[in-house]
Amino acid sequence: MKLRSMTRLALAAMLVLPLSAEAHRMWLLPSATVLSGNDPWVTIDASISNELFTPEIAMPIEALSVIAPDGTAGEAANPHRGRVRSTFDMQLRQPGTYRFVVAAEDVIASWMQDGQRRRWRGTREAMAAAVPANAQQLRVNLSQRRVETFATRGAPTQGALQPTNKGLELVPVTHPTDLAAGEPARFRLLLDGQPARDIEVSVVPGDSRYRDAENEAKFRADAEGVVTVTWRGPGRYWLGASVRDQNSGLPNVGRVATYAATLEVLP
Amino acid sequence: MRPSLPALALTGLAATTAAEAAELSLSVEIPQLQVTEYHRPYVAVWVERPDRSAAVNLAVWYETRNARGTTWLKDMREWWRRTGRELTMPADGISSATRAPGRHVITVDAGQGELSRLPPGQYNLVVEAAREVGGRELVRVPFQWPPAAQTGSAQGTSELGAVTLDIKP
Numbered sequence: 001m002k003l004r005s006m007t008r009l010a011l012a013a014m015l016v017l018p019l020s021a022e023a024h025r026m027w028l029l030p031s032a033t034v035l036s037g038n039d040p041w042v043t044i045d046a047s048i049s050n051e052l053f054t055p056e057i058a059m060p061i062e063a064l065s066v067i068a069p070d071g072t073a074g075e076a077a078n079p080h081r082g083r084v085r086s087t088f089d090m091q092l093r094q095p096g097t098y099r100f101v102v103a104a105e106d107v108i109a110s111w112m113q114d115g116q117r118r119r120w121r122g123t124r125e126a127m128a129a130a131v132p133a134n135a136q137q138l139r140v141n142l143s144q145r146r147v148e149t150f151a152t153r154g155a156p157t158q159g160a161l162q163p164t165n166k167g168l169e170l171v172p173v174t175h176p177t178d179l180a181a182g183e184p185a186r187f188r189l190l191l192d193g194q195p196a197r198d199i200e201v202s203v204v205p206g207d208s209r210y211r212d213a214e215n216e217a218k219f220r221a222d223a224e225g226v227v228t229v230t231w232r233g234p235g236r237y238w239l240g241a242s243v244r245d246q247n248s249g250l251p252n253v254g255r256v257a258t259y260a261a262t263l264e265v266l267p
Numbered sequence: 268m269r270p271s272l273p274a275l276a277l278t279g280l281a282a283t284t285a286a287e288a289a290e291l292s293l294s295v296e297i298p299q300l301q302v303t304e305y306h307r308p309y310v311a312v313w314v315e316r317p318d319r320s321a322a323v324n325l326a327v328w329y330e331t332r333n334a335r336g337t338t339w340l341k342d343m344r345e346w347w348r349r350t351g352r353e354l355t356m357p358a359d360g361i362s363s364a365t366r367a368p369g370r371h372v373i374t375v376d377a378g379q380g381e382l383s384r385l386p387p388g389q390y391n392l393v394v395e396a397a398r399e400v401g402g403r404e405l406v407r408v409p410f411q412w413p414p415a416a417q418t419g420s421a422q423g424t425s426e427l428g429a430v431t432l433d434i435k436p
Binding site for chain 1 (some may be wrong): 270308332336338339340341344347348351352353
């Protein structure tokens, strides 16, 4: 199928697709972000939920990558995918900051065929074969997701924090494992390696089960993509942002790029 | 310190001379606690600048006999963030084993080591304690440098007792 055969109707339809993916939050929750000692372990839960950080739906971790302080790939120990959460462990053998990433991209298509709505999710390469040429009311989006967290043994380092310049990413101004209540933190958001100017960043404190309001705070980045976040107090926070544009690299296919990180703010 | 201007050099020289003779004496009380499971606290003592950055490390008491003892150094949160995480343990002349409840005196010759290079100004002496299955406490005692004859004190309420700083110029 040639994508250029998509109707103008399809293009219009995907522009009004709701950002429904944001209703559930994806997260990697580390047991600690600041560690000392010889080769300490961290364990990380991976789940998708509304309540933070109560696991609801296990997040697939096949796409997990661990980046060690020297920038090399680390291998997680004891990976397990349960029903409610996935988990893995990591021994911090190198001093410095480790980054844990689950990044993925999918093409999501839906169309009408023989009076029924069909849905498909897969790679960009597989799309042509999966979507029939006569698909009616075709809606196609590229979903680019990146979920991260960080843990540091000893002094924080930058080696694992280099951006890939693909999709939506966070690079530190304030180091992500050097966060303290009462001290504003600054991060730079990048979209395909360029400053994500004016992007809105959502910050939600954990333990949301134990209060009535979600207490979401929103911060807007400046022209350099730099956002200054103030914390409500010590605790673990979910930080997320999302961009919708047409830069999917596929003709007539929109893109939704999302970024989420779990950060720990110490007293 | 090596100031380049002659006027500053004079001030610096005077400060160094004053500090050379000075002796800093610190008394830290670790309280006796009536608890089922007691572990001696980890304690860190350092000199803090007004912006909370660490100027000089004076002492770190931690579980040196256990190979995993460094695992809990981070529990002295403030110390860890300001300076501890940059150190390699054991730290020569700074680290030693944990201490039993009671009064412990640390005496520092201000003419030696990092303290002798401390620029003139206002500082805090900080004592932070963290105890396994217990709590954490931090107290500050302000002082001037180079020292005049001065004493300062602070009173802990949970993990620390009386902390007294006595400086002889």
